[in-house]
Amino acid sequence: xxxxxxxxxxxxxxxxxxxxxxxxxxxxxxxxxxxxxxxxxxxxxxxxxxxxxxxxxxxxxxxxxxxxxxxxxxxxxxxxxxxxxxxxxxxxxxxxxxxxxxxxxxxxxxxxxxxxxxxxxxxxxxxxxxxxxxxxxxxxxxxxxxxxxxxxxxxxxxx
Amino acid sequence: xxxxxxxxxxxxxxxxxxxxxxxxxxxxxxxxxxxxxxxxxxxxxxxxxxxxxxxxxxxxxxxxxxxxxxxxxxxxxxxxxxxxxxxxxxxxxxxxxxxxxxxxxxxxxxxxxxxxxxxxxxxxxxxxxxxxxxxxxxxxxxxxxxxxxxxxxxxxxxxxxxxxxxxxxxxxxxxxxxxxxxxxxxxxxxxxxxxxxxxxxxxxxxxxxxxxxxxxxxxxxxxxxxxxxxxxxxxxxxxxxxxxxxxxxxxxxxxxxxxxxxxxxxxxxxxxxxxxxxxxxxxxxxxxx
Ligand SMILES: Cc1cc2nc3c(=O)[nH]c(=O)nc-3n(C[C@H](O)[C@H](O)[C@H](O)COP(=O)(O)OP(=O)(O)OC[C@H]3O[C@@H](n4cnc5c(N)ncnc54)[C@H](O)[C@@H]3O)c2cc1C
Ligand code: FES
Ligand code: FES
Numbered sequence: 001x002x003x004x005x006x007x008x009x010x011x012x013x014x015x016x017x018x019x020x021x022x023x024x025x026x027x028x029x030x031x032x033x034x035x036x037x038x039x040x041x042x043x044x045x046x047x048x049x050x051x052x053x054x055x056x057x058x059x060x061x062x063x064x065x066x067x068x069x070x071x072x073x074x075x076x077x078x079x080x081x082x083x084x085x086x087x088x089x090x091x092x093x094x095x096x097x098x099x100x101x102x103x104x105x106x107x108x109x110x111x112x113x114x115x116x117x118x119x120x121x122x123x124x125x126x127x128x129x130x131x132x133x134x135x136x137x138x139x140x141x142x143x144x145x146x147x148x149x150x151x152x153x154x155x156x157x158x159x
Numbered sequence: 160x161x162x163x164x165x166x167x168x169x170x171x172x173x174x175x176x177x178x179x180x181x182x183x184x185x186x187x188x189x190x191x192x193x194x195x196x197x198x199x200x201x202x203x204x205x206x207x208x209x210x211x212x213x214x215x216x217x218x219x220x221x222x223x224x225x226x227x228x229x230x231x232x233x234x235x236x237x238x239x240x241x242x243x244x245x246x247x248x249x250x251x252x253x254x255x256x257x258x259x260x261x262x263x264x265x266x267x268x269x270x271x272x273x274x275x276x277x278x279x280x281x282x283x284x285x286x287x288x289x290x291x292x293x294x295x296x297x298x299x300x301x302x303x304x305x306x307x308x309x310x311x312x313x314x315x316x317x318x319x320x321x322x323x324x325x326x327x328x329x330x331x332x333x334x335x336x337x338x339x340x341x342x343x344x345x346x347x348x349x350x351x352x353x354x355x356x357x358x359x360x361x362x363x364x365x366x367x368x369x370x371x372x373x374x375x376x377x378x379x380x381x382x383x384x385x386x387x388x389x390x391x392x393x394x395x396x397x398x399x400x401x402x403x404x405x406x407x408x409x410x411x412x413x414x415x416x417x418x419x420x421x422x423x424x425x426x427x428x429x430x431x432x433x434x435x436x437x438x439x440x441x442x443x444x445x446x447x448x
Contacts, residue, residue, distance in 0.1 A: 002164065021165030022204070024195075044196050048261065057264050063195035064265075067165050068212060111261070132346070133259030 004067040011035075011079035017066065025061035025069065026050045029076060037077035037106045041135075048134030051107035052076050058114035058133070077106035080113070089113055089151040098147035100138035107134050112148045121152055163204040169213045171322060175297040177209050178320045185209050187322065189231055190265040192258070193274040217269075217324060222246075226328035230269030234281075238263060247328065248444050249284035249337035249356045256280055256341045269323045272308070275315045275379070276350075282309070282380035283356030284339045286372030288332050293325040294318075302327070309379035335360045335368070336444030338437045342429050344420075351375055352421040353429050357437035359390075361445050366390045371403070371434060376413035376426060383412035386434065395442055400435035407434045 006017045010033075019028055026043075029035045029052070038061055041049035045063040052061045053075040080087040086094070089112055099105050108131060115122055115130040122130070127148045128141075136144060168174045178185060184206035188194045198204045211217070217231040220240050226247060228237075237243050237254035244251040257263055257271070257280050271281045272292065282305075290305045294317055305326075308315050317323065337358035343349040354374035360367045369390040371383040386407035393399045406412060408430040415426035 004165070020162070021208075022161060022163045043199050045192060045262065048259075051261065058261050059264065060261055063191055063199070065165060065191070065195070065208075068167070068191075068210060130260060133261040 004070075006066055006070045008069060008071075009073040011075055019066045021065070021067050023066050025052065025054075025064045025066050025074070028066040029061060029074075035076050035078055039103055039106060041103070046135075047104075048107045048111065049104055051110045051134065053110055053114055056114065056117060058111045075110070077110060080109065087113075089116065089148070092147045092150040093144075096143050096147040096150055098139060098143040104134055104136040104138075108136065108144055112144075112151065115148070116152055122148075124149065127152075161198060161202055161204045163198075164207040165210065166207060167210045167213050171214060171295065171324070174209060174211065174214070174322055175320065177207075178322075179297070181207050181209070183319060187211055187273075189267040189270040190233065192262055192266040193270060193276075211269075211322070225330040226332070228268060228326040228328070230323045230325060231267050232269075234263035234266050234268065234271075235260065237268065237281075245448075246333050247284070247288055247337065249287055249339040249358060249441075250281065252339035253280040253282075253284040253341070253354070253356070268326065272305075272326075273315060273317060273323055275309050275311075275313050277312050277378060277380070278350045278354065278375050279380065280339075280341055280351065280354060280374075283354040283372040283374045284337070285326065285328075286380055286382055287337055287339075287356040287358035287370035288328045288335075289370065291327040292323060293327060294321040295324045296321040300324070306382050312378050332358070334445075335370075336441040336446075336448075338440035338444065340433045340437050342433065350420070353415070353426050353433075354380075355430060355433040355437050357434060357441050359395075359438055359441045359445070361395065361442060364395050366393050366395055366399075369403075369438070371407050371412075373407065373413050373430060375420075376415045376430060378414075381413060383407035383434070385409075385411045390438075395438075397435070400438045401431075403438065404431040404434035407431070 004019050039049035041047040043062050045060050050062040051058050055073050186205040188208045189211045217229040219229040221227045234254040234257045271279045285305045291302045292308045335358040339356040341351040342353040343351045356372040358370045369387045374380045386403045390403050408427040415423045417423050
C-alpha cells in the first residue's frame with residue numbers, strides 16, 4: 001500500500017510526515033506526534049472532543065484523513081499558550097469555571113477560538129450556535145458560554 | 160487500525176479510470192462525513208477510497224438559465240449564499256440545519272444525496288425545487304430527476320462508474336417560494352424525525368403550482384403528488400392548506416414507520432400540520448420579495 005508524504009504547517013512549524021493512507025488526523029496527532037490535547041471521544045464525528053483548527057476552521061480530526069491534508073495548516077490546543085502564559089480564551093475558561101473533567105475542553109476552546117478569530121464580538125446566540133457542535137457532559141454549557149463571552153472582550157481580534 | 164488504500168485524482172477522467180480499475184472495491188469520498196463515520200462504525204472499509212477533493216471546479220453555485228450547484232459544494236457554502244437564501248429558500252433551510260458548522264464546513268451536497276439516507280436534509284428541498292441530478296461517466300453525462308434518483312434506503316440509480324457532478328434547478332423555480340422544516344428533538348446535531356419541504360407558485364391568492372417533498376416518511380424521500388394536485392388552482396387559505404396536509408399524511412402519499420425517533424402515527428400528525436405551515440412560509444417568501 002502506497003504511503004503518503006504530507007507537508008503540514010503544524011502549530012506554526014513546518015513538518016513533513018510519511019503516513020498510512022487510512023490514518024486519521026487524530027491518529028497522526030496522538031499516536032505519531034504525541035500531541036494528546038485532541039481527545040478521542042466518539043471517533044464518529046459526533047462529539048467534537050477531537051476538534052483542531054484546520055486552515056483556521058474548527059474541524060473534527062477523527063474523520064479527516066491525514067493523507068488529504070498536504071499543504072494545510074493545523075493548530076492544536078498545544079499551540080494556544082504563549083510559553084506558560086495561557087491565551088485569553090484559556091484564561092477565561094479557568095476564571096469562569098467552564099472546566100470540570102476537562103475532556104471536552106480542548107475541543108471547546110478551539111471551537112471558541114475559531115469563532116473569535118473570525119468574529120471578535122459574537123452575540124450570545126452566535127456563541128451557542130457555534131459550540132453546539134461540541135458535547136460537554138459536565139458543565140451544562142452555561143459556564144462555557146459565559147467564558148466565551150468573557151473572552152470575546154479580551155481576545156485581540158486578528159486582522 | 161482499519162486499512163485501506165487512498166487515491167487522490169486531479170481530474171474527472173482520472174476518477175473514471177480509477178473507478179474502472181477498482182470496480183466495486185472502490186468507494187468515492189467527498190467530505191467524508193458519511194464515509195469515514197461508516198468505516199469507523201462498522202469497522203469495515205472498502206479496499207480503496209477515491210477522493211473527489213482534487214476536483215476543485217465542482218464547488219460552485221451559479222445562476223445562468225436556471226441554477227447550477229456543483230456536487231462538491233459544501234453545506235456551509237449553500238448556507239452563506241444570498242442567492243440560495245432568497246431564491247431557493249428551502250435549500251437554505253435544509254443545508255443550514257445539517258449537523259453543526261464543523262460538519263457543514265466539509266460535508267457536500269453531492270455526498271448527502273449519493274449517500275441516500277432516508278433522512279438526508281437536502282433531499283426534501285431538492286425535490287420541491289425540481290432538481291435534476293447530473294451524473295457523468297466515461298461515456299458522457301445524463302440527467303435524472305431527483306424524484307427518480309432514490310431507489311431505496313441508501314440506494315440510488317447511480318452506476319458504479321458514474322460521478323454526480325451537478326444539480327440543476329430550472330429557472331422557473333425562482334418564481335416559487337419554498338421552505339423546509341426539519342422536525343427533530345434538539346436544534347443541533349440531530350437527524351430529523353421527519354422532513355417537510357413545500358414550494359408554491361402564486362397568482363395573487365391562487366396557488367398555481369405546488370410541490371411537496373417528505374423525508375423519513377417512506378423508504379426514500381418522496382413527493383406527495385396527490386396533495387400537490389389538490390392544491391393547484393385553489394385559494395391560499397388555512398382550510399385548503401389543512402386539507403392538503405391531510406392528503407400528504409395519508410397512505411396515498413407516504414408510509415412512515417415506527418422507529419426509535421418517533422412512531423408512525425406521530426409522523427403522520429406532524430406531516431399534516433407542517434405541510435400547511437411550510438406552505439404558508441413558502442407563500443410569505445413570495446410576498447416578501
Ligand atoms: C456529526 C454529524 C452530523 C450529521 N448531521 C446530519 C444532518 O443533520 N442531516 C443530514 O442530512 N446529514 C447529516 N450528516 C451526514 C453527512 O454529513 C451528510 O450526509 C453529508 O452531506 C455527506 O457529505 P460528504 O461530502 O461528507 O459525503 P461522503 O461521506 O464523502 O460521501 C457520502 C456518500 O456519497 C458518495 N459520494 C459523495 N460524493 C459523490 C459524488 N460527487 N458522486 C458520486 N458519489 C458520491 C460516497 O461514495 C458515499 O457513498 C451528519 C454527519 C455527521 C458526522
Ligand atoms: S472524537 Fe471526533 S467527534 Fe468525537
Ligand atoms: S468538562 Fe467534562 S465533558 Fe465538558
